[in-house]
Amino acid sequence: MLTTQFLLLGAVLFCIGIYGVLARKNAVMVLMSIELILNSVNLNLLAFSVRNGSVDGNTFALYIIAIAAAEVGVGLAMVLLIYRNRRTIALDELSEMKG
Amino acid sequence: MFAAEAAAEVHASTGWFLEHAWLIPIIPAVAFALIIFFGKRMPMKGSEFGVASMFASLVLAVGAAWQWIQRVDGASSVAHSAVEEGAYHSAPFVGPIIREWTWWQSGGVEFGIGQHIDGLALTLLVVVAFISSLVQVYSLEYLRGDRRYTHFFAALTLFSAGMLGMVLAPNMVQLILGWEIMGLCSFLLIGHWWEEEANSRAALKAFFTVRVGDVGLLVGTGILFFSANSWTQENLGVSGFNISGLSAWAMSGAASQSALTWGAVALFVACIGKSGQFPLHTWLPDAMAGPTPVSSLLHSSTMVVAGVFLVGRLYPVFWEGMKIGDTNINFIVLIGGITIVIAALLAFVQHDIKKVLAYSTVSQLGYMMLGLGAGAWIAAIFHIFTHAFFKACLFLAAGSVSHSGSHHSFDMKKDMGGLAKKMPITATTWIISTLALAGVFPLAGFFSKDEIIDNVGHNGYNAFMIVGLSGAFLTAAYMTRATYLTFFGESRGAAAGEHHDQDGAHAVHDDHGAHAVHDDHGAHAAHDDHGAKGPHESPKLITVPLMILAALAVVAGLANATPFGSNWERFKKYVEPSSEYVMVESASASGPGESIVVPAAEEGAKKEGCATVAPDEGMVCYFPTVSHAKFKWSKAALSLVIVALGLVSSWLFCIQYYTRRDRRLVGLTERNTVLRGGYKVLWNKYYLDALYETVIVRAVAYPISRAAYWLNQNVLDGIVNTVGKVARRVAGWVYRNIDQRVVDGAVNGSGAAARGSGGVLRPVQSGKVNQYGALLFAAAAIGALILVIINT
Numbered sequence: 001m002l003t004t005q006f007l008l009l010g011a012v013l014f015c016i017g018i019y020g021v022l023a024r025k026n027a028v029m030v031l032m033s034i035e036l037i038l039n040s041v042n043l044n045l046l047a048f049s050v051r052n053g054s055v056d057g058n059t060f061a062l063y064i065i066a067i068a069a070a071e072v073g074v075g076l077a078m079v080l081l082i083y084r085n086r087r088t089i090a091l092d093e094l095s096e097m098k099g
Numbered sequence: 100m101f102a103a104e105a106a107a108e109v110h111a112s113t114g115w116f117l118e119h120a121w122l123i124p125i126i127p128a129v130a131f132a133l134i135i136f137f138g139k140r141m142p143m144k145g146s147e148f149g150v151a152s153m154f155a156s157l158v159l160a161v162g163a164a165w166q167w168i169q170r171v172d173g174a175s176s177v178a179h180s181a182v183e184e185g186a187y188h189s190a191p192f193v194g195p196i197i198r199e200w201t202w203w204q205s206g207g208v209e210f211g212i213g214q215h216i217d218g219l220a221l222t223l224l225v226v227v228a229f230i231s232s233l234v235q236v237y238s239l240e241y242l243r244g245d246r247r248y249t250h251f252f253a254a255l256t257l258f259s260a261g262m263l264g265m266v267l268a269p270n271m272v273q274l275i276l277g278w279e280i281m282g283l284c285s286f287l288l289i290g291h292w293w294e295e296e297a298n299s300r301a302a303l304k305a306f307f308t309v310r311v312g313d314v315g316l317l318v319g320t321g322i323l324f325f326s327a328n329s330w331t332q333e334n335l336g337v338s339g340f341n342i343s344g345l346s347a348w349a350m351s352g353a354a355s356q357s358a359l360t361w362g363a364v365a366l367f368v369a370c371i372g373k374s375g376q377f378p379l380h381t382w383l384p385d386a387m388a389g390p391t392p393v394s395s396l397l398h399s400s401t402m403v404v405a406g407v408f409l410v411g412r413l414y415p416v417f418w419e420g421m422k423i424g425d426t427n428i429n430f431i432v433l434i435g436g437i438t439i440v441i442a443a444l445l446a447f448v449q450h451d452i453k454k455v456l457a458y459s460t461v462s463q464l465g466y467m468m469l470g471l472g473a474g475a476w477i478a479a480i481f482h483i484f485t486h487a488f489f490k491a492c493l494f495l496a497a498g499s500v501s502h503s504g505s506h507h508s509f510d511m512k513k514d515m516g517g518l519a520k521k522m523p524i525t526a527t528t529w530i531i532s533t534l535a536l537a538g539v540f541p542l543a544g545f546f547s548k549d550e551i552i553d554n555v556g557h558n559g560y561n562a563f564m565i566v567g568l569s570g571a572f573l574t575a576a577y578m579t580r581a582t583y584l585t586f587f588g589e590s591r592g593a594a595a596g597e598h599h600d601q602d603g604a605h606a607v608h609d610d611h612g613a614h615a616v617h618d619d620h621g622a623h624a625a626h627d628d629h630g631a632k633g634p635h636e637s638p639k640l641i642t643v644p645l646m647i648l649a650a651l652a653v654v655a656g657l658a659n660a661t662p663f664g665s666n667w668e669r670f671k672k673y674v675e676p677s678s679e680y681v682m683v684e685s686a687s688a689s690g691p692g693e694s695i696v697v698p699a700a701e702e703g704a705k706k707e708g709c710a711t712v713a714p715d716e717g718m719v720c721y722f723p724t725v726s727h728a729k730f731k732w733s734k735a736a737l738s739l740v741i742v743a744l745g746l747v748s749s750w751l752f753c754i755q756y757y758t759r760r761d762r763r764l765v766g767l768t769e770r771n772t773v774l775r776g777g778y779k780v781l782w783n784k785y786y787l788d789a790l791y792e793t794v795i796v797r798a799v800a801y802p803i804s805r806a807a808y809w810l811n812q813n814v815l816d817g818i819v820n821t822v823g824k825v826a827r828r829v830a831g832w833v834y835r836n837i838d839q840r841v842v843d844g845a846v847n848g849s850g851a852a853a854r855g856s857g858g859v860l861r862p863v864q865s866g867k868v869n870q871y872g873a874l875l876f877a878a879a880a881i882g883a884l885i886l887v888i889i890n891t
Contacts, residue, residue: 022872025869
């Protein structure tokens with residue numbers, strides 16, 4: 001019951017996050033959406049951890065938080081550099097990777 | 100059937116020092132490591148480790164010797180009654196203290212390491228530790244300020260450790276180990292001042308000449324191991340490397356005579372190299388290029404006596420292999436006899452004081468070999484003992500002269516003379532040692548040398564007794580010449596206070612052509628004040644070792660003073676191994692609480708002793724029965740008269756020649772053809788160096804290199820060229836067929852495939868991040884769907 005609600009919340013957050021990543025043009029907003037995705041996964045892990053009575057999920061959640069922090073650090077640094085070079089952080093204007 | 104049954108058991112005492120004698124070489128070896136790693140940081144630059152370790156070894160060695168004496172005394176007092184009953188023809192058997200641990204194994208053969216302590220080992224241990232200690236103390240002053248002071252002490256300490264380890268070796272493997280350590284260290288020490296080319300050449304020469312002999316050591320050890328191993332394993336349960344096992348095997352009568360002979364000859368070749376016997380003695384005088392303390396150590400107690408020690412250690416092998424018991428000329432006697440005379444003659448034409456001593460050492464080693472070869476075992480070992488003291492003293496005195504008297508020169512004719520007044524202590528110790536070396540009663544050399552000569556004659560080698568006597572005459576004469584030139588007459592060169600100019604000093608004394616007359620380059624600047632003050636007595640660190648050694652040169656002979664009756668023959672009692680038959684079980688037992696089985700008398704049985712009759716089943720022998728000459732004053736008087744003649748005639752000649760410049764004598768070698776020829780031969784050292792360096796090296800090395808060149812050009816290059824041609828043909832075929840068609844086809848095909856698929860996938864790479872994200876999530880969603888479907 002409680003688990004289901006947690007999982008539902010996680011699913012909702014995940015979907016919001018995906019929407020943000022796909023639809024947003026601002027790079028900072030994309031990064032924030034990625035954060036949402038990660039945290040929805042955390043929520044899932046914790047929910048199952050509580051249900052199974054083991055601490056493995058908690059451990060993984062802690063790892064994910066740490067990695068997310070690092071990822072945001074790198075991501076923001078990249079955004080900052082892009083802004084300095086281009087005076088914009090709109091993602092649809094960055095199409096140098098076109099093959 | 101046992102020839103004798105156990106009638107009494109003798110409890111042979113042992114003790115801590117005897118059981119732990121293996122520590123004696125370990126201490127300096129550890130000190131060597133300490134000097135190498137920490138020496139430079141110590142207040143005395145590492146020399147304190149060396150000196151302390153040598154004194155510690157000396158204490159242990161003396162303690163062990165003391166307990167050995169008690170062991171022998173205990174055994175002989177209990178066995179005394181048995182002796183009176185006539186069961187013995189010699190002293191009762193007192194077993195050596197053997198402890199052995201497995202060092203490493205290879206192919207089922209165990210190589211042990213440990214100790215074999217008996218009278219012989221202890222004699223050498225005490226002498227080596229004692230001389231090493233004094234030499235190290237002496238070096239503190241002599242090498243002060245040297246640029247490689249720390250390394251010198253490291254090598255010196257390891258050198259002593261090598262000798263000590265060799266002396267107490269229970270098997271041939273450890274003996275070779277110690278032997279080679281000494282070879283290495285002698286190289287390092289002789290070439291201590293390697294900046295001068297002559298010094299490094301001398302070091303190389305010493306190393307290579309000794310190595311020529313060392314081949315014999317390996318070959319001999321191999322021969323003995325393969326022929327003795329099965330016998331020793333079966334009878335004594337030890338390997339064929341074991342020294343007491345080899346001794347028992349040689350005496351057992353089961354040994355093959357040809358294996359014994361060739362093994363002994365090969366081992367003796369090693370002794371010729373190491374102990375500077377003719378014809379491999381040439382490295383020894385050149386070894387004078389090293390610092391004087393090294394010469395002293397090398398020539399008195401370590402290194403050169405290693406060869407003599409090896410013969411003494413494996414004496415049963417040499418006894419049986421060379422047929423020493425017969426009175427025919429054998430290899431050892433011959434080499435020893437030749438060495439005595441040729442080296443003594445060479446000593447007459449040397450200008451360098453250390454070279455006189457070097458040839459004197461060679462000659463004295465000849466005496467030791469002569470004694471061993473003629474069956475005078477105890478006399479030869481005793482001569483090692485006494486010779487160590489007076490020869491070390493002579494070398495150190497020569498060093499003292501150069502250090503303080505002649506401004507680092509060793510040239511007697513140019514820079515010495517008249518130093519007796521200025522250096523009274525050095526001169527007194529030198530003269531005492533000279534008289535001891537010449538064999539003047541009652542100094543040390545008299546007892547040992549006379550005993551050798553006496554026993555050589557007694558054992559039937561009459562011709563060699565005459566060789567020994569003439570050697571005694573020559574020894575007295577050349578030592579008198581050196582003494583006169585150094586300490587008496589008028590002062591010359593540096594001894595007169597003349598000051599060498601700094602840079603010219605090296606070149607001035609180069610009249611020997613090949614080798615440095617100079618000793619002290621590293622410390623040249625540090626000792627500049629000596630030159631200004633002129634000759635003076637050396638400091639205490641030098642004179643005290645000299646005085647101790649000179650005192651021993653006086654009294655050491657009393658340790659085996661045959662003229663004073665059998666109570667004085669302590670060496671014979673404590674050092675000479677017993678030639679008794681021993682039961683195997685009692686012989687192999689060792690350690691504390693060991694008992695010696697004293698065989699009871701049986702009428703007439705086995706009175707002959709070992710080496711005359713082979714031992715019975717279950718019995719072994721460890722030493723041949725050697726006979727001892729009875730001392731007679733009439734015989735000794737002859738040699739004393741000869742020595743006195745040598746001393747007096749040489750003295751008179753020196754006064755006439757060097758001081759009064761007698762017209763009849765001066766320039767005689769230029770006027771008289773015969774004498775000129777003789778002088779030239781001696782001056783060129785019998786042309787042996789020329790023989791080795793030009794004839795042999797050219798004859799052997801040049802054809803080899805030419806043959807190698809021919810082989811290289813024709814055979815090897817031919818092979819290489821053929822291989823090259825074949826390879827080129829094969830490569831051409833491979834290129835046309837495999838490379839062009841198969842490999843290139845595959846490469847081109849994969850390229851085309853990649854281009855095609857790239858064109859298909861190209862539109863996906865839009866460059867839009869959001870689109871990438873959509874693809875990523877779509878793929879994840881499809882993956883999740885598949886997962887769900889599979890799992891349900």
